[in-house]
Amino acid sequence: MTEIGLLRIGELGRRAGVSPGLLRAWERRYGLLRPTRSQGGLRLYTDDDLERVLTMQRHLADGLAAAEAAALAKRAPAEPATPSLTPADVRRALTEAFDAFDEPAAQAALDRLLAATTLETALSEVILPYLRELGERWERGEVSVAQEHFASAIVRERLLSLGRGWGRGSGPTALLACLPGERHELGLIAFGLALRSHGWRIAYFGSDTPLETLAATADFLDPAIVVVSAVSDERVSSALADLRALAARHRLALGGKAAHLAGVDELGALRLGGDPVAEAARVAATVTSYAR
């Protein structure tokens, strides 16, 4: 990446986004770095050190404690030219393939991704971030609606086919649906896949589900939870009355950006505003209620 020059602690900190004080603490406590010293005693770091600090940070972001993160970062120092499959690589491959309307290439990238990692990692590290980025590029006008359509159709198909049979089993059931008019179902599908890995059964209604019939189905299936997804606030606002009625008879949760809307907890509904994978874990733990 960079030349062989030696960095001082300030510069290293700036590049890694870590305060000098913290770098010294990491050195003292975990021996993460072993900088050489200048004539006057100043710490001098190499590019490897920078690499190690970045690795450490990645582990921290993964939720590891500092001590464990440091141990890992020390142990796996080299890791030269990552084994060809970092999340960033897959994301780049996806972007290129979709931008060129090249379905086979996209499918191949997804194949590689799913073969190399857990479904949940694939979702929260690659697929969901990619979709978020795609949405942002679309808002900035960098991507046509057609490209966005094309990409999400393929991703949706892949995810749904991973969910095939998710209604099977004997665990509690979750009823998943999008609000009327809502088209964005990918987050909801991801949530369903993650929840399934906790042993739940999924009854999935795609996008644009009318609320009366959702209510009727909920009465029929009596699920442990009804999860409704919405991206835009208006959809929720205009459905508040119906949602309240639904929440009175069933455990209700709201997913998607609209979960942050004001009136939601007055509804008595659970807010699922975060990462679908994490939220699924939370629901699995919280809603222990024995279905039926």
Add this chain to the structure above:
Amino acid sequence: MTEIGLLRIGELGRRAGVSPGLLRAWERRYGLLRPTRSQGGLRLYTDDDLERVLTMQRHLADGLAAAEAAALAKRAPAEPATPSLTPADVRRALTEAFDAFDEPAAQAALDRLLAATTLETALSEVILPYLRELGERWERGEVSVAQEHFASAIVRERLLSLGRGWGRGSGPTALLACLPGERHELGLIAFGLALRSHGWRIAYFGSDTPLETLAATADFLDPAIVVVSAVSDERVSSALADLRALAARHRLALGGKAAHLAGVDELGALRLGGDPVAEAARVAATVTSYAR
């Protein structure tokens, strides 16, 4: 499916649909079950016990006295059901499964169907007729929107996963999309699959594709044909101008019920009003041109 874990009396009752009290009575009176006990004395059952309870119930439903039923259930295990295989049977199985929101059963029926026949036969003999019937039942109010949603979501997933990779190859390309606002894409997918089986490449845009971007993509990909699907007449009418512009630059075809609309052939567009499988064969035979 379920592991051989030990069930407590509540769960056994829930699974068998028998109250705990009754289970205890059956144990006391007929010795139907001999559960082991937990440290603290709670009854623990196995899956075999569940089987025995279900058998007992079947015998009760047959009219046997409880004592006889229990004696039989203690002695003999149960026999599993054997699935049937004619198209009519599959359709019936699909109907039942979807009506009960039973995804696994529906998937199993689709599995059997696709294993037993050609994709095209499956489409035109079973799947498309089933969907047509479902639509009619919905119009007659015999089926809720939820059921229709549930069924078409599953069928759509199955069909799309069959089409995975249909963008590959060297044959002529067809660009497939639904008009803005249009949600019914199953016919279009069926058409795509059928056309694919004639060696064509498919570029697929899901439902609700804006026409400007469709046009832009068409210019980019330069497909041998652009197929646009619409069920309702209004969608077509309100898009006539754009469609005309599209038809001027590309071979255009209109699918779905709206293909029968008046203004269509004045557009210079092909009408694909019939069975998607048959129409695909026609297109494959007719539009021989432009094989890149």
Add this chain to the structure above:
Amino acid sequence: MTEIGLLRIGELGRRAGVSPGLLRAWERRYGLLRPTRSQGGLRLYTDDDLERVLTMQRHLADGLAAAEAAALAKRAPAEPATPSLTPADVRRALTEAFDAFDEPAAQAALDRLLAATTLETALSEVILPYLRELGERWERGEVSVAQEHFASAIVRERLLSLGRGWGRGSGPTALLACLPGERHELGLIAFGLALRSHGWRIAYFGSDTPLETLAATADFLDPAIVVVSAVSDERVSSALADLRALAARHRLALGGKAAHLAGVDELGALRLGGDPVAEAARVAATVTSYAR
């Protein structure tokens, strides 16, 4: 993606969706987990522990009581809720199923595989390697002929049903056959499927095709290529004369191990000695000629 770092209780809880308090209770009461401790006494967990907690949760969701769920989770670390999809896992599942003559399990594994990945990936990453391994195990006497027969019959049937209708279309045609006496057709079928996905039409003759009829058919169909598969050298040698005649009138390719034989390119035949999927891509790209 996530490295095998050690998790503290908070992070484990976050990932599994279980509160730290409950995790401690499960450890105390059922010995579900046996974390190592940090210097200062903090619990440190591995990824296996996470797996065990998820398994426990799955059993809980199934309605088992905590004690029983824990006992099961402690005993059986295997069988994750989302059947894992890495090639190695699917291969292991296939191996187990076939070794036990368990056809339903094998079909289920193939279902999952085909639902989760592209046909071509499934072929070159799982199915073909599995078959190769099976052959090797057979040579080492680790597998009976019966097992080898059982497995390849099921796989062949499955692949052939995927190829149903592959003779249709307008792309270039490939004529596929095994040499007289040759029984191994799985590689040839895989090649046909892969080539099909490039839009080609396949005319398929199973194993043991007499050369005169092959030649006659070739003259009649005038395919873009004739692909002949052979595993053993002698088969090729004893057919050299006929093959030479065939190669004089048609584009000829030789697949299977025998492709490496000496006299082959003297024949003017293409050698397809590698992975069928890759070779199909090569043929599709090379023999562009004669399209139609």
Add this chain to the structure above:
DNA sequence: ATAGGTTTTGTCAAGCTTTTGTACAT
């Protein structure tokens, strides 16, 4: 089916320790 007692299990609190980022003094 009810009554009265027991087991199981998730949660919580109190009091104390470890871990870790940052700040301060030399």
Add this chain to the structure above:
DNA sequence: ATGTACAAAAGCTTGACAAAACCTAT
């Protein structure tokens, strides 16, 4: 630059509690 200090966050242990689910006997 170094070393020490500090406080917030996260953990640990013990003990207890209450709701749900079960048990037996009537």
